[in-house]
Amino acid sequence: MDSKQQILDKSNEAKELFLPHISADPVIFGFDQNDLKVLLIKMNYRKQWLLPGGYVKKDEDLDEAVERILKDRAGVTGVYLEEFGVFGKKNRSEFYFEDFDETLFHKQRFISIGYYALYNPTKLNPIPDELSEKVEWIYLNQLSEIDLAMDHREIVDKALMTLREKISTKPIGYNLLPEKFTLSELQKLYEAILGKELNRGNFYRKIKNLGILNKLEEQRRGGAHKSPDLYSFDEENYERALENGLSNW
Amino acid sequence: MDSKQQILDKSNEAKELFLPHISADPVIFGFDQNDLKVLLIKMNYRKQWLLPGGYVKKDEDLDEAVERILKDRAGVTGVYLEEFGVFGKKNRSEFYFEDFDETLFHKQRFISIGYYALYNPTKLNPIPDELSEKVEWIYLNQLSEIDLAMDHREIVDKALMTLREKISTKPIGYNLLPEKFTLSELQKLYEAILGKELNRGNFYRKIKNLGILNKLEEQRRGGAHKSPDLYSFDEENYERALENGLSNW
Numbered sequence A, B: 001m002d003s004k005q006q007i008l009d010k011s012n013e014a015k016e017l018f019l020p021h022i023s024a025d026p027v028i029f030g031f032d033q034n035d036l037k038v039l040l041i042k043m044n045y046r047k048q049w050l051l052p053g054g055y056v057k058k059d060e061d062l063d064e065a066v067e068r069i070l071k072d073r074a075g076v077t078g079v080y081l082e083e084f085g086v087f088g089k090k091n092r093s094e095f096y097f098e099d100f101d102e103t104l105f106h107k108q109r110f111i112s113i114g115y116y117a118l119y120n121p122t123k124l125n126p127i128p129d130e131l132s133e134k135v136e137w138i139y140l141n142q143l144s145e146i147d148l149a150m151d152h153r154e155i156v157d158k159a160l161m162t163l164r165e166k167i168s169t170k171p172i173g174y175n176l177l178p179e180k181f182t183l184s185e186l187q188k189l190y191e192a193i194l195g196k197e198l199n200r201g202n203f204y205r206k207i208k209n210l211g212i213l214n215k216l217e218e219q220r221r222g223g224a225h226k227s228p229d230l231y232s233f234d235e236e237n238y239e240r241a242l243e244n245g246l247s248n249w
Helices: A003-017 A062-074 A140-145 A152-167 A183-194 A200-209 A235-244 B003-017 B062-074 B140-145 B152-167 B183-194 B200-209 B235-244
Strands: A018-032 A035-043 A054-057 A082-087 A111-118 A132-139 A213-219 A229-233 B018-032 B035-043 B054-057 B082-087 B111-118 B132-139 B213-219 B229-233
Touching: A003 A018, A003 A054, A018 A062, A018 A152, A018 B018, A035 A062, A035 A140, A035 A183, A054 A062, A062 A111, A062 A132, A082 A152, A082 B082, A111 A152, A132 A140, A140 A152, A152 A183, A183 A200, A183 A229, B003 B018, B003 B054, B018 B062, B018 B152, B035 B062, B035 B140, B035 B183, B054 B062, B062 B111, B062 B132, B082 B152, B111 B152, B132 B140, B140 B152, B152 B183, B183 B200, B183 B229
Parallel strands: A018 A111, B018 B111
Antiparallel strands: A018 A035, A018 A054, A035 A132, A082 A111, A213 A229, B018 B035, B018 B054, B035 B132, B082 B111, B213 B229
């Protein structure tokens, strides 16, 4: 079955099942090799890349919908997603389904709700759905090299901006790291999210002041230099800090 | 014409004009007498209070829609609105239009996009639309005394939480104040948003460190005590601070 027929077949079923005009797009960030990456699917149709988004069932809450969509499209479950923005330009998907006529469910105007999550890529095992050739982690600095459809580049960029704002007030992103990590690894994560280099001394001082790290009795072995100390999160203090934010006031 | 007939008359027109299932609710905060208030309308129908929300036209961008809605329903223009949350529970408006049958446009399931803005109440001149008895500023601490319909209390609370998070990283809320203000008035604003008292010495030191205030050659006259200095915003530094956030890193 060709990729166009596949979409046509889905259209009638979709009209029965889903609300019109509303979609949800999950932006799942991972961290690997000191860089951020994002989970994308490559559609059979046009071989274009997209976020693993989808539609909202008539009888499900929006929060339930986005979790189910991520499961349906990328096989990913157990991810905590947070809404970060709404994409509602009237022509945002105008050119994507141009091989089809206006009766196609997918071709109508959609206002899309963006959700983001941060995960350690080694803890997820993504599986593509039947409409997709593959699901893959793509590094943010390689996004300009792939054919990312519609306004999905804008959605990823807005999610990253949200991440940057959040990390200034709340300790987020820690589930991007392995359970035990060095301060240098943590600094690389902050640098990847903020998109800039940080002063090592300042960073170490500030991060220790948050009181959310436990220094372990172990070091990272194997490097050429002095073995650096390993840390883990103090979960209780971390939860409290997440709740309160790191208010300046 | 009774209020029920008024809504019935609007229903058919609405089906032509608007996207189904999507609404937008503006939460406009004002600051007065050292307390926050919010702009609400009192509907003719059931005499219930609501945010001045509405629907999205088939041919308008979502951003345009929310501005037009605020103008249509409350006569308010020139307000910069920021999206802060999406309200998508499947039964969120189930009991509101129970006097009508399922063919009513207004009675379908709506996913609502919440927007907030901060304004000096003296600078806005709200005018109710034909469906509303009045539009009024209601103090947040009086919300529990009025009959606020659907989940609109939850929407206001979420907007306030967003404000609290934002004010920790960015200088927001300054257009809630008159052009010239005392540090004590600014502190009251921060306290109203954060919902807690702040230490005066700490507050003055931190706010001055932001570099966004200009001390004027004037004092506030007329009080019993020493006349306090007046300040205005340094617009250039304020814009820069807004853009950068007040990053801890």
